[in-house]
Amino acid sequence: MTSRIQNGHDNRAGSAGKEPGLHTPERINSSGKDLRIGRIIDRDSGNLVIVPLDHGMSIGPAVGLYEMGRTVDEVARGGATAVVMHKGLVRNCYRGYNGTGLIVHLSASTGLGSSVNEKRVVTSVHEAMRRGADAVSVHLNVGADTEADMLHEIGMVSGECEDSGMPLLVMAYPRGPKIKDPFDPEAISHAVRVAAELGADVVKCNYTGDIDSFRDVVRGAMVPVVIAGGPKMDSDKGILKMVYDSLQAGGRGVSMGRNIFQHHDVCGITRAISDIIKNGATVQEAFGGMKGHDKPRLSASVHVQ
Secondary structure, three states: OOOOOOOOOOOOOOOOOOOOOOOOHHHOOOOHHHHHHOOOOOOOOOOEEEEEOOOHHHHOOOOOOOOHHHHHHHHHHHOOOEEEEOHHHHHHHOOOHHHOEEEEEOEEOOOOOOOOOOOEEOOOHHHHHHOOOOEEEEEEEEOOOOHHHHHHHHHHHHHHHHHHOOOEEEEEEEOOOOOOOOOOHHHHHHHHHHHHHHOOOEEEEOOOOOHHHHHHHHHHHOOOEEEEOOOOOOOHHHHHHHHHHHHHOOOOEEEOOHHHHOOOOHHHHHHHHHHHHHHOOOHHHHHHOOOOOOOOOOOOOOOOO
């Protein structure tokens, strides 16, 4: 399956000479999948600012996840193109505010279970559609003991998405007994390619830590790649530099949770990240636009993804 969001195109930071993205008229057609993708991307840059808010499933209520409606409003005001949440919270927490798209997460496990790396599909594509989803997402841990089960489930979900015209985001990580370093570029590249081979329209993965190695991940993906936020960081500039560098390597944006929703200024950090991804701002320009960036950050909670 060929992704409707073309890989490596106008990503603002370093986009000179690249083909136009999905937002241009010649790339938009009348298919349901293309129409829905248009609701989760920034149409000017073709990039994505996704904020996952599905962490309550794995860790329970945490800082930033109590007043979910307010959090959604804050990231929307900051320029997020989409939020991710489980089906049960859509009715009470999601608002179609400021054109922010809705991605319903289909996978689940909890930090209280015996196998946290075993993600199971708990929502169907058709149920997500009934709840108003513009896209769906699934979680894949390549290398886990239950890898085969996850591969099978995601393969089935991908087929349902193609039949239904539903965009598919796969969150792909190298995790399991044989994985010594989840940030190893080769392991990340393998996980991303597996997701693409299964039919992902967009793949979320860890940032490898440098531009050159991440460029290889993007090159091997064949579909657009967005980076995870990873562990909660104490430096706003560190977050923004990671975002900026990923775009230099050909990344298409972020799917970032705790470093946004647990920030002391949710709207401000979202706006700064969006400025880089959507407008091509430098790290210093984006950082300078934040107010109160010297304030203490909210305390982090234990995270199991």
